[in-house]
Amino acid sequence: MPSDDATRSTSSSLISSTATRAGGGQTAGNRFADSLAGPGHESDLSFQVEKSLLGCERSHGSLNLPQDALVRKTYVHRLHLDVSCFGMRLQDKVAIITGAGSGIGKATALVFADEGAKVVVVDCDAAGGERTVAEIERQGHVALFVRADISKETDAERLASETAKAFGGIDVLVNNAAIFVLKGFDATVSEWHQSLAVNVIGTVLVTKYVVDSMKKRGGGAVVNLASISSWIAQSDIFAYSATKAAVLQLTRNMAMDLAPWAIRVNCVCPGTIVTAAVQRYMEDRGLTVEQLNADEGAKTLLKRVGQPHEVARAILFLASDEASYITGTHLMVDGGYTAI
Ligand SMILES: NC(=O)c1ccc[n+]([C@@H]2O[C@H](COP(=O)([O-])OP(=O)(O)OC[C@H]3O[C@@H](n4cnc5c(N)ncnc54)[C@H](O)[C@@H]3O)[C@@H](O)[C@H]2O)c1
Numbered sequence: 001m002p003s004d005d006a007t008r009s010t011s012s013s014l015i016s017s018t019a020t021r022a023g024g025g026q027t028a029g030n031r032f033a034d035s036l037a038g039p040g041h042e043s044d045l046s047f048q049v050e051k052s053l054l055g056c057e058r059s060h061g062s063l064n065l066p067q068d069a070l071v072r073k074t075y076v077h078r079l080h081l082d083v084s085c086f087g088m089r090l091q092d093k094v095a096i097i098t099g100a101g102s103g104i105g106k107a108t109a110l111v112f113a114d115e116g117a118k119v120v121v122v123d124c125d126a127a128g129g130e131r132t133v134a135e136i137e138r139q140g141h142v143a144l145f146v147r148a149d150i151s152k153e154t155d156a157e158r159l160a161s162e163t164a165k166a167f168g169g170i171d172v173l174v175n176n177a178a179i180f181v182l183k184g185f186d187a188t189v190s191e192w193h194q195s196l197a198v199n200v201i202g203t204v205l206v207t208k209y210v211v212d213s214m215k216k217r218g219g220g221a222v223v224n225l226a227s228i229s230s231w232i233a234q235s236d237i238f239a240y241s242a243t244k245a246a247v248l249q250l251t252r253n254m255a256m257d258l259a260p261w262a263i264r265v266n267c268v269c270p271g272t273i274v275t276a277a278v279q280r281y282m283e284d285r286g287l288t289v290e291q292l293n294a295d296e297g298a299k300t301l302l303k304r305v306g307q308p309h310e311v312a313r314a315i316l317f318l319a320s321d322e323a324s325y326i327t328g329t330h331l332m333v334d335g336g337y338t339a340i
Pocket of ligand 1: 098099100101102103104105122123124125128148149150151175176177178179198202225226227228269270271272273274275276277278
């Protein structure tokens with residue numbers, strides 16, 4: 001009989017074949033289950049266990065399949081269900097991620113590719129975007145880089161058409177690209193225009209052209225990057241915070257406007273996450289990571305700042321069919337910052 005660990009994992013965790021993952025592309029959970037059902041596979045098999053659906057801990061183990069044919073069939077059927085529900089959450093989906101050359105966008109691109117998506121990496125920074133694509137391809141997955149400035153309507157339109165041409169359509173859009181005008185009354189009119197042009201209008205432009213393709217596919221999912229700054233007052237950064245509050249409200253309105261086409265629209269609201277943007281903030285103020293944790297981290301329940309992959313996992317959930325009845329809402333990813 002399966003070990004305790006394996007039994008637990010079939011009911012609540014992800015099981016996938018290490019070999020098929022490593023091979024890249026051949027990762028469908030059902031194929032794994034089929035391989036178990038076939039003759040000559042009664043012995044122990046290596047497998048990988050992801051401890052929780054939203055967690056990222058992984059460990060290796062072995063699975064002793066039951067000898068009795070009927071029990072084995074039932075067991076494999078359960079694997080089918082478990083693996084196909086949770087194994088590859090974006091299997092065969094086409095996902096566009098803006099700002100994927102760095103930080104949260106890059107972490108999301110890597111997680112999405114690992115979950116079976118064909119990933120379109122969008123960034124105005126060609127070097128960053130190409131680095132992300134190279135990393136995804138090294139893992140044996142599929143990615144395409146499209147250089148685009150999301151604040152330009154022609155770029156937004158081209159990005160949607162190039163994706164549709166390369167992959168036949170679009171299922172998921174993550175509106176992640178943004179700039180950080182961390183100023184209040186000292187922001188110039190030109191800085192206000194830039195902040196609004198990228199963070200608000202850019203988000204709308206990309207969504208406008210991408211949803212045409214989603215409508216043709218019969219549905220889709222959009223995940224916007226809002227922030228704790230959408231919700232709370234913070235000193236001297238309202239040229240940024242106002243744009244993130246706009247993204248939160250856009251999320252609700254777009255969810256209403258796109259629901260008739262079965263397109264879900266949600267947002268995540270990260271707290272302080274250690275990315276290039278936050279590193280620039282630290283450099284400007286001469287802060288170390290320890291000081292950042294002592295300052296921003298101390299304001300959270302978990303007493304630390306966050307990492308990009310912790311936001312990527314929340315985005316993955318909202319983008320996947322696991323969130324099929326969730327639209328027009330937000331998910332705080334802030335270590336409890338706004339709970340206090
Ligand atoms: N890092 C945080 O603490 C934090 C907290 C809350 C919300 N967020 C949100 O998360 C998202 C990602 O933030 P990050 O910290 O990873 O930022 P980042 O600066 O590390 O990455 C942003 C990426 O967007 C790209 N980009 C900027 N303007 C663009 C444009 N006009 N067209 C195309 N690409 C463009 C950049 O080149 C960069 O690669 C943003 O929407 C941000 O508001 C971040």
